[in-house]
Amino acid sequence: MDDARFAAGLDRIILLTVLLNDDMNRGLAADGLTPSRTSLLWTLRRLGPSAQKDLAAAMKIAPRTVTGLVDGLVATGFVSREAYPDDRRAFLVTFTAKGLTAIEKLEADQREFGRQLFAAMPSERFDGLMAGLDDVLATLHALGLRSPF
Amino acid sequence: MDDARFAAGLDRIILLTVLLNDDMNRGLAADGLTPSRTSLLWTLRRLGPSAQKDLAAAMKIAPRTVTGLVDGLVATGFVSREAYPDDRRAFLVTFTAKGLTAIEKLEADQREFGRQLFAAMPSERFDGLMAGLDDVLATLHALGLRSPF
DNA sequence: CTTCATAGTGAGTGACGCTCACTATCGTAG
DNA sequence: CTACGATAGTGAGCGTCACTCACTATGAAG
CATH class of the missing domain: 1.20.5 (Single alpha-helices involved in coiled-coils or other helix-helix interfaces)
Structure with missing residues (x-):
């Protein structure tokens, strides 16, 4: 057992x-961010300037939900809605200077967090952890739990 | 680097x-469960029949929020509000038969998931994973991220 | 040009967190 | 025994974030 x-x-x-x-x-x-609005910023960082439908697809949420998140981020100055080339129905969601600063700070925070987590760990143990995680992730993948990326 | x-x-x-x-x-x-209602069921399982204030404290949420969660669980038949001994202000939140069945199914599902995740893993790799996880959890603890239990 | 598809939003719903004000009850100090 | 402060829970109301359905405006293709 x-x-x-x-x-x-x-x-x-x-x-x-x-x-x-x-x-x-x-x-x-x-x-001044919420979890979902932050998630949208990460997605926007990955995709680059995008139409809302593409953000919705990448985040696996309804387009209507993206409208609300972008509304909030525009109101708080993190992103702006620009013209989408050759399609007047769509918007090109784009980082403002403030938004760019914010996402870069988040990235820096994450790097720093990685350092705090692992810097003191013996490299053998780190490697063992990575091997185990890769195994678990592969098993999850095989079980149908796929990565969103 | x-x-x-x-x-x-x-x-x-x-x-x-x-x-x-x-x-x-x-x-x-x-x-027929939502994430937060399920979380309350897990907490109730840990604590045994409890007053709402104790559930709120254990779950680190506002007492008012517990009222709503218990309302939902009572309406869907997972728990009931019983008399609290020697205090007519409070309720003793208690599993119904349906609720007990549900939490036991969740426990069984979790055991099964553990089996699926680890059964095929070489035991050396499993041990390495555990050592790494313990290290990370200890580091998080030292950073002030404490376990809720 | 008509028709069908697509991008986004208005309206409405539900879950889940919060605070503030309130009721009912408890417990204790006079 | 009574008055007072503390405690358990709820009503009312707000904000975020998810959903669907119906709708407008635009695009694309016949």
Whole structure:
């Protein structure tokens, strides 16, 4: 019966997900951002200036929801709606200077967080962790839990 | 500069977080549960029959929010509000038979998921993963990200 | 030019978090 | 025993974020 070991492992992973989720969704308020609006900024960073429909597809949410998120981000000055070339129905959602600064700060924060998490870890243990994570991710992939990217 | 390795590691962990979160919050609808109501059921399982204020404290949410969650769970038949001994202000939130069945199914699902994740993993790799996770969790603890339990 | 598809929004709903004000009850100090 | 402050829970109302459905404006293709 390895069930107990498996359960203990899963408990650790679940605890980690809870802690990281809480942490990520903290501090955003300080920047005037909400979790979903931040998620849109990350997506916009990945895709570059995009139509709202493309953001909706990438984030796997309804187009109508993107309208609301972009409304909020425009109101708070993180993005702007520009003209979309050759299609007057669509907008090109684009970072403002403030938005660019914000996403770059988020990226820097993430790098710093990675450093804090791993810098003190013996490299053997780090490698073992990575191997285990890759295994788990591959298993999840095989189970049909695919990466959104 | 190990920054790239750290970033890759953090990316894996974040991806895992996202995938597991999505997965956990799927399928709940099939049981007629929402994420927060399910979270309350898990808490109730841990604490045993409780006053709403104790659920609020354990879940780190406002008492008013618990009122709403319990309202929903009572309406859908998962819990009931019983008399609290020696205090007529409070309720003793208690599993119904349906609620008990539901939480036991969730527990069984979780055990099964643990099996699916780890059963095929070489035990050395599993141990390496656990060591890495323990290290990360200890680091998070040191950074002030404490377990909610 | 007519017809069908597409991009986005208005209107409405529901879950889930919050605060503030309020009621009912408890517990304790006179 | 009574008055007073603390506690348990709820009503009212707000904000975010997800959804659907119906609609407008525009694009694209016959």
